[in-house]
Amino acid sequence: MSALLLEQLLNGVQLGLSLFLMAAGLTLVFGVMGLINLAHGALYMTGAFVCAWTGALTGSFWVGLGAGVLAAAAAGAVIELLVIRRLYDRDHLDQVLATFALILIFSEAARAVFGAAPLWLDVPPALAGSVALPGGAAYPVYRLAIIAAGLAVAAGLYLLIQRTRLGMRIRAGEADREMVGALGVDIATLYTVIFALGAGLAGLAGAMIGPLQSVQVGMGEPVLILAFVVIVIGGIGSIRGALFGAVLVGLVDTLGRVFLPAAFALVLEPSAAAGMGAALASMLIYVMMAAILAVRPQGLFPADA
Amino acid sequence: MREGVVSAALLGALLAFGLGAWALGEVFFVNLAARVACVALAGAGLNLALGFGGMVSFGHAAFFGLGGYAAGIAATHAFDGGAFAGVLPGTTSMPVVWLAAMLAAGLAALPIGLISLRTQGVYFIMITLAFAQMIFYFAISFPAYGGEDGLPIYLRSELPLVDASDPLDFFLVSFALLVAVLLGCRTVLAARFGAALALARLNPVRLATAGIAPLPVLLAAFVASAMIAGLAGALFAELNGFVSPAMLSWHRSGEIMVIVILGGVGRLAGPVAGAMLFVALETVIGGWTQYWQGWLGLILLGVVLFARGGLIGALAGPVRHG
Numbered sequence: 001m002s003a004l005l006l007e008q009l010l011n012g013v014q015l016g017l018s019l020f021l022m023a024a025g026l027t028l029v030f031g032v033m034g035l036i037n038l039a040h041g042a043l044y045m046t047g048a049f050v051c052a053w054t055g056a057l058t059g060s061f062w063v064g065l066g067a068g069v070l071a072a073a074a075a076g077a078v079i080e081l082l083v084i085r086r087l088y089d090r091d092h093l094d095q096v097l098a099t100f101a102l103i104l105i106f107s108e109a110a111r112a113v114f115g116a117a118p119l120w121l122d123v124p125p126a127l128a129g130s131v132a133l134p135g136g137a138a139y140p141v142y143r144l145a146i147i148a149a150g151l152a153v154a155a156g157l158y159l160l161i162q163r164t165r166l167g168m169r170i171r172a173g174e175a176d177r178e179m180v181g182a183l184g185v186d187i188a189t190l191y192t193v194i195f196a197l198g199a200g201l202a203g204l205a206g207a208m209i210g211p212l213q214s215v216q217v218g219m220g221e222p223v224l225i226l227a228f229v230v231i232v233i234g235g236i237g238s239i240r241g242a243l244f245g246a247v248l249v250g251l252v253d254t255l256g257r258v259f260l261p262a263a264f265a266l267v268l269e270p271s272a273a274a275g276m277g278a279a280l281a282s283m284l285i286y287v288m289m290a291a292i293l294a295v296r297p298q299g300l301f302p303a304d305a
Numbered sequence: 306m307r308e309g310v311v312s313a314a315l316l317g318a319l320l321a322f323g324l325g326a327w328a329l330g331e332v333f334f335v336n337l338a339a340r341v342a343c344v345a346l347a348g349a350g351l352n353l354a355l356g357f358g359g360m361v362s363f364g365h366a367a368f369f370g371l372g373g374y375a376a377g378i379a380a381t382h383a384f385d386g387g388a389f390a391g392v393l394p395g396t397t398s399m400p401v402v403w404l405a406a407m408l409a410a411g412l413a414a415l416p417i418g419l420i421s422l423r424t425q426g427v428y429f430i431m432i433t434l435a436f437a438q439m440i441f442y443f444a445i446s447f448p449a450y451g452g453e454d455g456l457p458i459y460l461r462s463e464l465p466l467v468d469a470s471d472p473l474d475f476f477l478v479s480f481a482l483l484v485a486v487l488l489g490c491r492t493v494l495a496a497r498f499g500a501a502l503a504l505a506r507l508n509p510v511r512l513a514t515a516g517i518a519p520l521p522v523l524l525a526a527f528v529a530s531a532m533i534a535g536l537a538g539a540l541f542a543e544l545n546g547f548v549s550p551a552m553l554s555w556h557r558s559g560e561i562m563v564i565v566i567l568g569g570v571g572r573l574a575g576p577v578a579g580a581m582l583f584v585a586l587e588t589v590i591g592g593w594t595q596y597w598q599g600w601l602g603l604i605l606l607g608v609v610l611f612a613r614g615g616l617i618g619a620l621a622g623p624v625r626h627g
Contacts, residue, residue, distance in 0.1 A: 036427050086610055092427050093361050094609050097566055100559045101605035108599025225438055225555065228431045236427060279447040286439035290420055293432055297424045 003135030008258050009251070010133075014143045016250025017150025021205035022227035023234070023242040024157060025198025031237030032173040032194055033088050038099035039079065040202050040227065041220025042106035047072040047203025049110055052119040052215040061124035065207045072203020073196045080195040085188065103221070111217045121210035146208050153201065154243055161239065170194060174237065226253075229289050235299030244300065249285050256284040308621040312487075312574030319345075319581065320480060327473045335472040336544065337588065341580045342479035343541040348564040348576025349486055350533030355562070356571030357494060358526040359506030363430045364417070364437030365561050368531035370553030371413055371440065372406035372538025377456040377548035379405055384459050399464040399478075402543075403536055410535025411528050413440070418527040422520060434555060441553040455549025458542060469543070479540050483577070486533055491573055493529075502526050534561070563605055569615030571624065578616040 026040050050071035055064025079102060087095045123142045130138040161167035169190055172180045181187040206220070213219070230249050234241025261277025268276060292300065319341060326334035347369050354360040379402050382388055382395025389395075396402060417436045421429055445453050461470040468474050493499060501522045504512040509519040542548040551557065560583070568579025586604065590597040608615070614623065 030427065036430065083606065083610070092430060093355070093566075093570075096361070096363065096430060097562065098606055098609045100563070101602040101609065104598045104602030104605070108596040108602070112596055112599075221555070225434065229435055232428060232431045232435070275446070275448045279443050282442035282446045283439045286435045286442075289435050290432070290439075293424060293428070294420050297428065299428075 003133060003137040004258070006133050006135055007137050007139060008254055010139060010143065010147070012251035012254035013247060014147050014150075014250070015254055016247035017147055017154075018205050018209060019223070019226055019230050019250055020150055020243050020246035021153060021201045021208075022223055023230040023246050024153070024239060025201045026227055027231045027234070027237055027239060027242045028170070028194055029198050030231070032170055032177075033191055035084065035088060036092055036095050036099070037084070037198075038096060038224065039102035039106065040198070041224030042103050043072045043076055043199040043202040043220070044206035044223055045106065045110060045217070045220035046075050047206030048210050048215045048219060049114050049119065049206075050203075051207035052121045052210050053114065055121055055210070056119070061121070061211070064121070064210075065204075068207030069200050069203045072206065073200035076199020076202075077192055077196040080192045084195060085191065088191070107217050114217075116217065118214035118216035119210075120214060123211040142211060149204075149208065153204070157239060166193070226285070229285055231299075233289055233292050233299055235301040238299070238301040241299055241301030249288075252288055253281075253285050256281040260284070308572065308574075308617065311617060311621040312577070315574050315577045315581070316480075316484060316487075319577065323473070323476045323480065327476075332472050335476055337584060339472065339476040339479050339544050340541075341577075341584045342476065342483045343537050343544055344561075344564060344584060345577045345580035346479070346483045346486060346540065347534050347537035347561050348568065348579055349483070349490065350530045350535075350537060351561050352530075352565050352571065352573075352576050353490060353533065354527050354530035355565055356575065357499070357506070358502050358523055358530070360422075360523060360527055360530075361430050362421075362433040362527070362530075363555070363558050363562065364433035364435075365531070365534050366553050366555065366557035367417075367437035367440045368410035368414060368534040369538035369541070369557060369561065370444070370548070370550070371409045372535030373542035373548040373552045374444070374450065374456070374538075375406040375409040375535070376402050376462070376539040376542045377458050378450055380458040380460045380462065380543075381450070381456060397460050397462045399462045399467075399469060402462045402539055403482075406535045406539035407532040410538070411532040414528045414531030415524075418524045418531075422523055422527070434558065437553065437555060437558055441550055441555070444550040444553055451549070453550060455547060455551070458546045458548065461546075462543060475544065479544070482536065482540065486536075487573055487577075494573075498522070498525070563601075567605070567608060567615055569617030572615070572617040572621070575615055575617045578620075582616060 022040065022044060026037060029035050029037050047068040051064040051068030053064075054067040055061050058064065083098060083102065087098055123140075127142045127145045130140045131144070133139050161170055169180065169185055172185075173187070173190060177187060205223070226249060230245040231242055233248065234243070234245030257278070260281040261274050264273035264277040267273075319338060323335055323338035326338060347365070350368070351362065351365045354362050378389050379396050383397045384395065387395070417433070421432045421436070424432055450456050463469060464478065467478060469478060494502070501512060501517050504515070505519040505522045512519050512522070538552060542552070564579035564583050565576055566579065567582050568575030568577065586601055587597065590600045594600070612619070
């Protein structure tokens, strides 16, 4: 039991840190530019597709990973220049619709270019094995690598935002965009860079998930919605909140799916328990989000506090 | 009043299209007209919350789908003689199905609205989306009513004097409901409630200063909007003879929103124009290419970026006040 618990805890943390990569870009873009971007999941999908395709072409996962991140960042920069920058002064409704339109365009474009059949990606040989956990269970190295990458990105983002000139401008942009512009910072370029940075992180998340699940059109949308839950729980605009919310959502979702059916089995007959447990487990994070918002409508770490 | 003329013309065109298709024996196009009426009704529901109340709900598929499931479950139990939750027997009576669909959507909208209206702006968008996802995942993983596979509707429900399994009759019933709902909305919006709702959208503090608490006004509009969407869902499920979790998906929420925007936000007949345009695009571009949604995306992008006000805005000019 404890081996299972440890394994599921690690799975939860891994899901959480993948979500953090998505949520960080979303929350950064919202915090600085005030934009709600539904097309973030399309950038995740772009990263995954380009990684899988390039990986298969070159035979190297690492080349694919780099290509996926770069392609997502480039796609982000392009849509920022063409579409997104016209939306900063619009209300949220226009932003939702325009980025919803981008999802439709990206999904159909991916289907036209890569086909409707899912792509598969192998775990890179260097990360292929598994390690023994205390308690006897074996755990895939690749999932540990995702955890490590997520933590490294979190640390890197912290350093970037707190310790560099770009980070200073990002923080200043969150506090007062007009003033930053008045002080001579090229705000349009800054926005493009931030958007591309967020897009690159989404692409990284998508590229890394390739070896764990099939790469297909529409894969970005469930993750996008989970990332929304994360940033709403964490407080929109707050990176710290995104990290905390992401790990919380990852853990609650993973553990709920494993242990809720088991808990129901104690009081119900097996088939009813499995159905009920699975149904409630899939709703659990939304219930949690509703509960948190009912108590703290601004999320756990409001950005402007 | 120009907008009134445009609205009447749009409804007249839809009616003429349905009747004309029937006269020519084109059952496909009669069903298409019924589809427009159902989708327009869902849009009319969302428009009440989004256009007139300023509540950008990204979760109206939940209410649409709940209405659909109410119809599906009623038909299933009328077929197998079972009972919902052990107490509610099935039925094929249309008014009862409609009532059940509206109640199901309204009862879900009450707590969802109460919690969501504590938040504003982007939080409201996301929390309504999350609630809809919650219901979507419940429908997918709960096995009793078809789970992921959905629920076929074997028995068409009935109305006295009307043969609802006849495409024309079904279209006329849907159309009549659409007109009734639009007229009802117009009456309510022209009354004190409409004025309070408009002020709740524009300036809630001023509304509160005038002695009317904004929350009950907004909540009432939200619940009414959900009930209309639920009614539309029941009709839509019956039209297709099938209800599945896809009716609850967030894509569907987006589509209902797109219909409202294409037609014109906060214009009474906006959803009718939007639904006609949407179904026409779906049918025409969908006939040319399997990638029709990508083209829809491009058109939508163009409308949002460059052509604000939607179809009604283009036909009837900007909103007139007074």
